[in-house]
Structures are given as C-alpha cells and as structure tokens.
Amino acid sequence: MKQPTKNTMSKRVIAIIITAVAVIAIAAGVALAVHRHHATSQLTEAKTACAQAADRLRVAQNTYNALINGDEYKSAVKITAKQVEDSKVVTALAKDSGDEAPKMVACNVDDKTALERNTGLIDKNTTWYETHTKTIDTDVKNVVKARDAKTLKDTQAALVKKITDAKKLYDASNGKVKDNKTRDALKKQLDTAGKLKDGKDVKKIKDAQTGLDKAMKTVNNSVKAKQDADKKAAEEQARKEAEAQAAAQANAQAQQQYVAPQQSYTPTYTAPQYTAPAAPQYTAPQQTTPQYTAPQQTAPKPAAPAAPSTGGNTGGGPVSGGHGCGSLCTSAPTDTYDR
Missing domain, CATH: 1.20.58 (Methane Monooxygenase Hydroxylase; Chain G, domain 1)
Known part of the structure; x- marks a missing residue:
C-alpha cells in the first residue's frame, strides 16, 4: 500500500479546513438569517399589535364623539339645577364632561420596543374613552331622568291647580x-x-x-x-224709561203751561164783565122801552101808562081829550140817562 505523501496530506487538511470554514460560514449565515427573520417577524408583530390597538382606540373615540355630539347630550348639558329634583346629577355631568381627553399616540415607528410602548399607551387611551363614554352616557340619562321627573311633578301640580280653577269657574x-x-x-x-x-x-x-x-x-x-x-x-230699558219719563214730564209741563194762563186770565177777563164799568154797557141797552121803568119810579098812576099799550096807537097823541103821558113820557128818559 502506497503511503500518502506530505504534500497530499497538506492538501487534505486544507480541504478539511476550507470545508469547516464553509460550514461555519453557512451556519453563521443561517443563524444570522434566522435572527434577522425573527427580528423582522417580531417587528411585524409589534406593528400589527399597535395597528390593532389603534383601531380599537379609533372605535372608542368615534363612540365617545358620537355621544358628546348627539342631541341627547347637548340637551342634557343645557339642563340647569333648577330643572331637576336632584342637582347632583347636573354637577356630575359637568365634571365628567370637563375631563381632558388623552393625547394621541402613533404607530409610525420601526422599533419593536417603541411600538410596544405606544401600543400600551394606545390601549390606555382606549380604556379612557370607553370608560368616559359609559360614565357620561350614565350622567346624561340621570340628568334627563331627573329633569323628566320634575317636569312630570310640575305638570301634575299645574293640572291639579287648573282643575281647581276650572271647578270654581264651572260653579260660579x-x-x-x-x-x-x-x-x-x-x-x-x-x-x-x-x-x-x-x-x-x-x-x-x-x-x-x-x-x-x-x-x-x-x-x-x-x-x-x-x-x-x-x-x-x-241700558235699553233705562233709555225707554228715561224717554217715558221725559215724555211724561213734557206732557205735565205742557198741561201746566196750558192751565196756568186760564187761571191767570179768568180773573182779568171776568172782572170787566161784572164790575161797574160793565153795567152801563149791558143794563142800559136792555132798557129799550123807558115807558116801563121811568113811570114806575116817578108816578104812582097805573092807569095813565096803560092806555098806550092797549090802544095799539103807535102815534104820539093820547086817546082821551089830551090826557096821556104828558110831560112824564118825555121826562122819564131824561131822568134815567141823567142818572
């Protein structure tokens, strides 16, 4: 068997080292990639959590704003203590409505820690809006209820008084x-x-x-x-009575005016008729034949004046031998008128 040479062993060692270095590098790269992926994933999760918190805050804010901008709230805050039976409800609504809303917090940061901190603040703000919405809504209902209770009480009292007045009018x-x-x-x-x-x-x-x-x-x-x-x-009756009275008075006055001249005229009119001046006017003409009145007053011989009345002789001579009136017939008128 052929023994490896020194040169061959060196090459083999170098290859092993290179391989090991490569493996280490790959492992380091993988570790770095994994780390980076994990960091990126955590940042993404933090951003997602913050965004979700911001959405919840937005809902809470909208609900709160809808309440304080609603007609019921606007009407309730105008109610005074005199319009409710218990003024404490008005005070409570004013106090809760005066609380300052929290400042806005954003999610536009790239740091996981900062995002987590902001997410916590956003959640806290959401709690504030949700709590105050419930509190103010309760305050509004309490104020309205107290106002309605007093309104009902006052309305009932007003109706009772009106009934009393109406009964009096009905009877009277x-x-x-x-x-x-x-x-x-x-x-x-x-x-x-x-x-x-x-x-x-x-x-x-x-x-x-x-x-x-x-x-x-x-x-x-x-x-x-x-x-x-x-x-x-x-007034019509009084007018008629006044007219009747005036007519009666006018009639009475007319009668008085008509009778009074008769009473004042009669003495002046009858006095000339019966006084001495009237006697010659009426008695002397009535003695139209002086033969009857003059002989009766001057001669007591009744036979002498009878001859002219029975003889029918209207002449001036006597019937028997110159006897007759003689001087008596002519003297009687003279004596009468002389008187």
Whole structure:
C-alpha cells in the first residue's frame, strides 16, 4: 500500500479546513438569517399589535364623539339645577364632561420596543374613552331622568291647580252664561283631566290642561257675552224709561203751561164783565122801552101808562081829550140817562 505523501496530506487538511470554514460560514449565515427573520417577524408583530390597538382606540373615540355630539347630550348639558329634583346629577355631568381627553399616540415607528410602548399607551387611551363614554352616557340619562321627573311633578301640580280653577269657574258661571253648552264642554274637560292628574304621560297631562284652558276661555267669553247682553238690555230699558219719563214730564209741563194762563186770565177777563164799568154797557141797552121803568119810579098812576099799550096807537097823541103821558113820557128818559 502506497503511503500518502506530505504534500497530499497538506492538501487534505486544507480541504478539511476550507470545508469547516464553509460550514461555519453557512451556519453563521443561517443563524444570522434566522435572527434577522425573527427580528423582522417580531417587528411585524409589534406593528400589527399597535395597528390593532389603534383601531380599537379609533372605535372608542368615534363612540365617545358620537355621544358628546348627539342631541341627547347637548340637551342634557343645557339642563340647569333648577330643572331637576336632584342637582347632583347636573354637577356630575359637568365634571365628567370637563375631563381632558388623552393625547394621541402613533404607530409610525420601526422599533419593536417603541411600538410596544405606544401600543400600551394606545390601549390606555382606549380604556379612557370607553370608560368616559359609559360614565357620561350614565350622567346624561340621570340628568334627563331627573329633569323628566320634575317636569312630570310640575305638570301634575299645574293640572291639579287648573282643575281647581276650572271647578270654581264651572260653579260660579251657573246661570251666568249666554250659552250653557259652554259649561257642558267645561264639565267634560274636567272629567277627562281628573282621570289624568295622576298619570305619567306628560304630553297627555299637558293636553288635558290645554283642553281646560280652552274650555274655560269659552265659558268666560260666554259669561262676558251675557253680561254685555244684560247691560245692553238694561241700558235699553233705562233709555225707554228715561224717554217715558221725559215724555211724561213734557206732557205735565205742557198741561201746566196750558192751565196756568186760564187761571191767570179768568180773573182779568171776568172782572170787566161784572164790575161797574160793565153795567152801563149791558143794563142800559136792555132798557129799550123807558115807558116801563121811568113811570114806575116817578108816578104812582097805573092807569095813565096803560092806555098806550092797549090802544095799539103807535102815534104820539093820547086817546082821551089830551090826557096821556104828558110831560112824564118825555121826562122819564131824561131822568134815567141823567142818572
């Protein structure tokens, strides 16, 4: 058997060394590749975790923002302590709404440690938003509930008072309305309101109060209408009575004016008829034949004046021998007129 030479052994050693070095290099490369792959995988996992945390934070933020931008929250924060039965709920809502939101944290880093730290902060912020959303939502509901409770209580009290006023009006208006149907309508509204005064539906209670208001207004208008009608009738009656009285007074005055001249005229008119100046005017003409009055007053001879009246002689001469009136017939008128 041929023995290997020294040169051959050296080559073989070199080959072995080279092979070993190659194996080591390959192993180192593989190890480095594995390490690099593991580091890259961990970074990727960290980025994924941070991104997922950011998504959860985004959802929590959106829910929180939807709450505080909603109509219910905006309405609740306007409610004052005077509008609720317990003012503590208003204080709690104001306090929780005043808490400052956390600062934003991003995932745009390439360091696994930094990503893990930011992911923790993001999760913490998510918890804050979720907690405050629940807290503020509870506060809002408490405030609204307290407001509604006081509103119901006040509405019930207002309806009770309105019922009392309506009953007084119903009783007082008996016989004083122009149309009694208005009182019937008010009575119907009173019956409806009486059934709702202890109810829980604020709208129905307010509707009942509105119904009473309208019915009471109708009754009051009817009362006023009757008062106006009665006043007008009274004024018309007073006018008629005044006119009648004025007519009576005018008639009385007319009668007084007509009678008074008669009373004042009669004495002045009758005095001339019966006084001395009237005697010559009426008595002297009546004595148209002086033959009857003058002889009776101057001569006691009845036979002498009888001759002219029986003889029918209308002349101036005597029937028998120159006897007759003589100087007596001519003197009698003279004596009479001389008087």
